[in-house]
Amino acid sequence: MRVVILENAQRVGRWAAEYIGQLVRQKPTVVLGLATGGTPVLCYQRLIAMHREEGLSFRRVRTFNLDEYVGLPADDSNSYRSFMRQQLFDHIDIPASSTHVPDGLATDVTEHCRHYEQQIQDVGGIDLQLLGIGSDGHIAFNEPGSSLASRTRLKALAARTLQDNARFFGSLDRVPRLAITMGVGTILEARQCLLLATGENKASAVRDAIEGPLTSQITASALQLHPQATLVLDEAAAARLEQADYYREAEALQAGC
Numbered sequence: 001m002r003v004v005i006l007e008n009a010q011r012v013g014r015w016a017a018e019y020i021g022q023l024v025r026q027k028p029t030v031v032l033g034l035a036t037g038g039t040p041v042l043c044y045q046r047l048i049a050m051h052r053e054e055g056l057s058f059r060r061v062r063t064f065n066l067d068e069y070v071g072l073p074a075d076d077s078n079s080y081r082s083f084m085r086q087q088l089f090d091h092i093d094i095p096a097s098s099t100h101v102p103d104g105l106a107t108d109v110t111e112h113c114r115h116y117e118q119q120i121q122d123v124g125g126i127d128l129q130l131l132g133i134g135s136d137g138h139i140a141f142n143e144p145g146s147s148l149a150s151r152t153r154l155k156a157l158a159a160r161t162l163q164d165n166a167r168f169f170g171s172l173d174r175v176p177r178l179a180i181t182m183g184v185g186t187i188l189e190a191r192q193c194l195l196l197a198t199g200e201n202k203a204s205a206v207r208d209a210i211e212g213p214l215t216s217q218i219t220a221s222a223l224q225l226h227p228q229a230t231l232v233l234d235e236a237a238a239a240r241l242e243q244a245d246y247y248r249e250a251e252a253l254q255a256g257c
């Protein structure tokens with residue numbers, strides 16, 4: 001795993017956007033896996049600025065989001081589809097038909113999940129999967145105990161996740177209890193994974209994911225199995241890493257190689 005430690009959340013967002021921007025320039029038809037939550041917002045803002053100021057085009061890019069709440073229509077202000085429109089899609093030149101987010105109102109959830117996986121296969125797989133991390137160590141909505149081989153499916157949210165996400169809904173009892181989420185196995189099939197983490201409330205999860213054992217209790221630890229996983233952290237999220245100095249040194253030594 002490549003671990004990049006930067007000064008603050010602003011730098012993390014900028015680093016991720018430059019990385020993604022470079023990929024889009026190299027391969028205009030790139031397939032991006034996208035994430036929601038507060039963490040990637042700064043990255044999305046920078047991508048929007050790159051589109052406006054540097055002509056970065058997303059016209060041929062295809063995207064697949066990690067997850068969606070069950071029971072929320074796409075146009076609900078709290079749906080992840082709305083989040084992506086507000087934070088990114090409505091501000092760049094990507095056709096709506098090239099963006100994919102699971103349907104929180106799907107009547108046949110099993111079939112919908114199978115179809116979502118099929119759509120990913122049909123475009124040749126995900127080139128880069130952007131990820132955040134839950135304070136319980138989850139990626140997407142793969143809560144503790146999720147199989148490390150899991151595929152897109154229905155998942156019940158853990159108490160800590162409901163609590164963490166209540167801030168978006170105004171109160172805990174408004175947070176949907178179920179979500180459709182890509183599985184850990186689905187995520188590991190992306191050619192590259194890029195996980196962003198900022199803030200001290202992520203420091204334990206980040207340490208467990210990078211330096212703890214591979215375990216379904218911390219689904220982000222599955223990235224230890226991925227040959228091309230990069231974790232970009234701010235100082236606060238990196239604060240509990242035992243090997244932080246080594247990661248910094250390794251980055252400095254490998255710069256430009």
Ligand code: GLP
Nearest residue numbers: 036037038039132133134140141
């Ligand atoms: C939700 C999302 C995850 C995200 C996590 C952390 O659980 N399903 O994909 O990584 O929130 O969100 P935040 O970046 O707001 O801390």
